[in-house]
Amino acid sequence: MNHSLIDAWRSDFPILQSRIHDRTLVYLDNAATTQKPSAVIQAINDYYSTTNANVHRGVYSLGQQATDLFENTREAVRKFIGATSTSEIIFTKSATESINLVASSYGEVHFSAGDEIILTMMEHHANIIPWQEISKKKGCTIKVVPIQQDGTLDIEAYKNLFTSKTKFVSMVWVSNAIGVENPISDFIRIAHDHNVPILIDASQRIQHANIDVQKEDCDFLVFSGHKVYGPSGTGILYGKEHLLEYLPPYQSGGDMIKKVTFEKTTFADLPSKFEAGTPNIEGFIGLGAALQYLQSIGLDEIAKHESMLMNFAIEALRSLDFISILGYNGTNVSAISFVMDTVHPHDIASILDKKGICVRAGHHCAHPLMQFYKVPSTTRISFAMYSTVDEIEVCIKELKEIYTLFS
Numbered sequence: 001m002n003h004s005l006i007d008a009w010r011s012d013f014p015i016l017q018s019r020i021h022d023r024t025l026v027y028l029d030n031a032a033t034t035q036k037p038s039a040v041i042q043a044i045n046d047y048y049s050t051t052n053a054n055v056h057r058g059v060y061s062l063g064q065q066a067t068d069l070f071e072n073t074r075e076a077v078r079k080f081i082g083a084t085s086t087s088e089i090i091f092t093k094s095a096t097e098s099i100n101l102v103a104s105s106y107g108e109v110h111f112s113a114g115d116e117i118i119l120t121m122m123e124h125h126a127n128i129i130p131w132q133e134i135s136k137k138k139g140c141t142i143k144v145v146p147i148q149q150d151g152t153l154d155i156e157a158y159k160n161l162f163t164s165k166t167k168f169v170s171m172v173w174v175s176n177a178i179g180v181e182n183p184i185s186d187f188i189r190i191a192h193d194h195n196v197p198i199l200i201d202a203s204q205r206i207q208h209a210n211i212d213v214q215k216e217d218c219d220f221l222v223f224s225g226h227k228v229y230g231p232s233g234t235g236i237l238y239g240k241e242h243l244l245e246y247l248p249p250y251q252s253g254g255d256m257i258k259k260v261t262f263e264k265t266t267f268a269d270l271p272s273k274f275e276a277g278t279p280n281i282e283g284f285i286g287l288g289a290a291l292q293y294l295q296s297i298g299l300d301e302i303a304k305h306e307s308m309l310m311n312f313a314i315e316a317l318r319s320l321d322f323i324s325i326l327g328y329n330g331t332n333v334s335a336i337s338f339v340m341d342t343v344h345p346h347d348i349a350s351i352l353d354k355k356g357i358c359v360r361a362g363h364h365c366a367h368p369l370m371q372f373y374k375v376p377s378t379t380r381i382s383f384a385m386y387s388t389v390d391e392i393e394v395c396i397k398e399l400k401e402i403y404t405l406f407s
């Protein structure tokens with residue numbers, strides 16, 4: 001990859017110039033959150049400096065400008081994921097809230113006692129607990145697609161989980177814990193063969209390669225803005241219009257109504273029906289700037305660079321006989337989880353921190369997957385568009401030193 005191109009990308013992210021413990025920052029926790037380019041920081045700053053007003057309310061021009069900026073992001077998201085209409089793009093505060101919305105509202109009208117919901121063994125807790133909660137309320141059962149040692153979901157077992165009681169499938173596209181990318185086209189086709197809708201958690205996919213919800217035929221798709229170089233507190237729920245249309249609101253209050261009396265309320269049309277209260281205006285304006293920034297670079301370019309990083313890191317880690325990589329099947333996208341003989345992941349992460357290197361140690365909000373691998377936690381390194389081979393080399397050198405120190 002062209003070094004000057006990556007240097008140019010890096011110069012768009014002010015935080016990468018920071019020093020931590022007097023070392024150059026090496027940020028390898030991008031699956032937790034991505035850093036923000038100047039375009040995003042500037043868009044938020046500009047909004048507060050020049051355009052701040054509440055949205056969807058003011059007849060005055062400042063309010064209209066704020067509304068236009070905010071709604072421009074809805075159109076940017078629509079284009080980014082290939083949705084048909086902006087009515088299908090619901091603004092939430094996070095991927096977590098988007099999944100809660102679907103589990104609660106879809107479950108409320110469509111689930112009843114004895115129904116079954118299919119999840120997979122590699123889900124983030126955000127895609128487990130909302131389904132457990134609605135299951136408790138409605139008397140549903142959760143079934144789980146098993147996983148193989150290399151992180152591949154067992155698609156034959158998945159086919160066999162369907163019964164006449166299956167009402168919903170919800171699954172992750174790319175695992176945050178091990179980085180495996182699931183063949184969602186196959187999973188979606190199989191769900192649809194059984195007339196069952198499916199939600200795709202794209203939180204770890206949206207930032208790494210192009211997405212086309214129509215081509216994939218996703219019924220619902222969710223992600224968080226902060227993982228795609230945008231601000232925290234922004235989330236997206238995409239849903240097919242005919243499915244969203246019949247769901248009850250998730251929350252209620254201002255900005256989501258047509259008419260209110262003390263006897264009765266009629267709700268606004270999509271997408272407002274699901275957006276009660278003053279939203280994270282500056283956050284969504286920032287998210288629009290992030291998507292525009294990514295499109296100016298091209299996700300294909302980013303995917304090429306990240307794939308090179310992944311191959312380099314896997315080879316380097318595999319050459320270390322004291323490291324075991326968990327869940328690598330060759331599809332992995334920008335995240336590698338591993339354990340080191342004799343050294344606890346938290347010790348690794350704390351020592352790396354002293355060298356200015358940020359990595360994640362823990363269960364990655366994926367307890368069931370950790371139980372499958374019989375480990376309490378792992379160390380995870382995860383890349384973004386601005387990550388470099390040099391950063392991976394620095395990290396690997398320090399890992400060798402940590403192992404020597406502990407043995």
Ligand code: PMP
Pocket residue numbers: 031032094095096097124126127172174175176201203204224365
């Ligand atoms: N799903 C996956 C795969 C994730 O990686 C995450 C965040 N780690 C979430 C859901 C939840 O995202 P958020 O905390 O931004 O709501």
